[in-house]
Amino acid sequence: MNLQDFNTKVYPLKDKIFRFAKRMLGQTEEAEDLVQEVFIRMWKIREKLDEYRSLEALAMVTTKNLCLDKLKARKFPVESFNDQRQFIETIAEEARPDHSDLISGVREAMNTLTEQARMIVHLRDIEGYEFDEISEVTGMEENAVRVALSRARKRIREILINNKRYEYQRN
Amino acid sequence: MNIKEIEGLLDRYYEGETTLAEEQKLKDFFLHDEVPETLRQHQPLFRFLISEAKLTLSEENQEASLDRRIERYRGETSILSVPPGKKRLYYLSAMAAGLVLLIGLVFLIRNEAGRKGYFENLRPSTELAYSQTRQALLLVSVGLNTGLDEVQRLKTLDNAMEQIQRINKFYNYQTQFINPERMQDPSTNK
Numbered sequence: 001m002n003l004q005d006f007n008t009k010v011y012p013l014k015d016k017i018f019r020f021a022k023r024m025l026g027q028t029e030e031a032e033d034l035v036q037e038v039f040i041r042m043w044k045i046r047e048k049l050d051e052y053r054s055l056e057a058l059a060m061v062t063t064k065n066l067c068l069d070k071l072k073a074r075k076f077p078v079e080s081f082n083d084q085r086q087f088i089e090t091i092a093e094e095a096r097p098d099h100s101d102l103i104s105g106v107r108e109a110m111n112t113l114t115e116q117a118r119m120i121v122h123l124r125d126i127e128g129y130e131f132d133e134i135s136e137v138t139g140m141e142e143n144a145v146r147v148a149l150s151r152a153r154k155r156i157r158e159i160l161i162n163n164k165r166y167e168y169q170r171n
Numbered sequence: 172m173n174i175k176e177i178e179g180l181l182d183r184y185y186e187g188e189t190t191l192a193e194e195q196k197l198k199d200f201f202l203h204d205e206v207p208e209t210l211r212q213h214q215p216l217f218r219f220l221i222s223e224a225k226l227t228l229s230e231e232n233q234e235a236s237l238d239r240r241i242e243r244y245r246g247e248t249s250i251l252s253v254p255p256g257k258k259r260l261y262y263l264s265a266m267a268a269g270l271v272l273l274i275g276l277v278f279l280i281r282n283e284a285g286r287k288g289y290f291e292n293l294r295p296s297t298e299l300a301y302s303q304t305r306q307a308l309l310l311v312s313v314g315l316n317t318g319l320d321e322v323q324r325l326k327t328l329d330n331a332m333e334q335i336q337r338i339n340k341f342y343n344y345q346t347q348f349i350n351p352e353r354m355q356d357p358s359t360n361k
Contacts, residue, residue: 018228032236035228102215103222125220128191150187156216157185164212 001049010042010049013059016127020060023122024067026111034070038062060137064119071115109159116140117152124149174207181213 001009017038021031041062042049052058110118119138123129131142138145180197183189189197200206201217 014233015227019223019226022226023223028232029236029239032228032232033239035233036236036240103219106216106219125194126224128194128224130191146187150185153185153187157213160216161212 001046006043006046006049009055010039010059013056014039016056017059017063019126020063020119020122021067023110023118023126024064024115025070030070034063034066037066041066054133054136057133057136060123064137068115105160105163106156109156109163112159113152113155117148117155120145120149121152121156125153174210177210181210 014035017035018031021034021038022028025031025034038059042055042059049055049058110121113121116138120134123134123137124131129137131145134140134145135142140148177197177200180189180193184194184197198217198221201210201214202221206214
């Protein structure tokens with residue numbers, strides 16, 4: 001695959017990769033950097049890219065793996081200036097008010113899900129993936145995906161209802 | 172689209188049984204403003220899902236990210252690779268700096284010491300040395316003379332002691348005659 005092909009077949013995936021990375025990592029800046037990382041990984045294996053059935057699936061799997069690595073690293077943080085800066089940025093980003101409290105409530109509800117559940121809801125409800133595609137990215141059985149999706153959707157509903165009840169009590 | 176149908180779709184949605192087309196129907200329905208009161212609680216979710224799908228990676232974002240990456244790359248490599256020509260320049264400049272520091276220190280110390288007059292004292296004239304030595308020797312000889320006088324006095328003490336010794340002898344003889352048994356025990360004879 002040459003640069004021309006790469007630009008027409010791989011590069012257009014940037015928004016999907018970005019959204020997926022942002023869903024997983026929660027930060028814009030880190031997600032932007034991750035998009036570059038994914039492209040670098042794919043460019044390095046450009047000779048073999050034609051052998052893959054779906055470039056999108058490959059890109060999404062790469063994104064998922066890199067995100068999980070980053071999240072794992074976050075659980076055992078190494079003290080450094082960069083981490084502290086990122087931490088401050090995270091707080092700033094979280095503190096930023098959204099257009100609507102109700103919609104940002106959904107984002108918060110989604111962030112309480114496990115990484116796997118968040119991944120599945122994102123791929124299905126935001127990117128509109130079929131179950132077999134989700135199964136390919138997550139490495140789970142289709143049925144397991146379906147069960148996890150249903151559970152995650154119900155969990156979000158539950159959180160939103162509880163939030164609303166809390167608001168009524170306050171008013 | 173009637174409400175019954177939407178409710179049915181919602182139920183199946185939460186069970187994970189809806190198709191992508193049906194889910195799109197739900198999104199379209201909730202994007203519309205006229206949502207009945209009973210279903211309004213589901214609206215934020217579907218509006219969120221629609222708006223999140225529109226998120227894109229802008230050109231500026233990508234450039235900013237690239238800049239950060241280049242910056243990091245520079246930070247990682249700058250320590251490792253210094254061209255040899257520059258390396259020699261570093262050595263030379265380090266040596267020059269050391270030299271300048273040394274010269275500066277020498278001058279500083281000389282100036283400071285000169286102001287306080289250290290070196291004048293450290294380099295005395297021969298005359299001064301002679302007179303000082305003479306003074307010191309004189310001091311010693313005067314001390315020696317007074318010391319000799321004291322020794323002279325010791326001699327008279329010696330004479331006096333001799334006389335006392337004689338008295339002691341006389342006392343011994345006396346006790347030998349008067350009280351001979353007391354001589355047996357010298358420890359009591361004191």
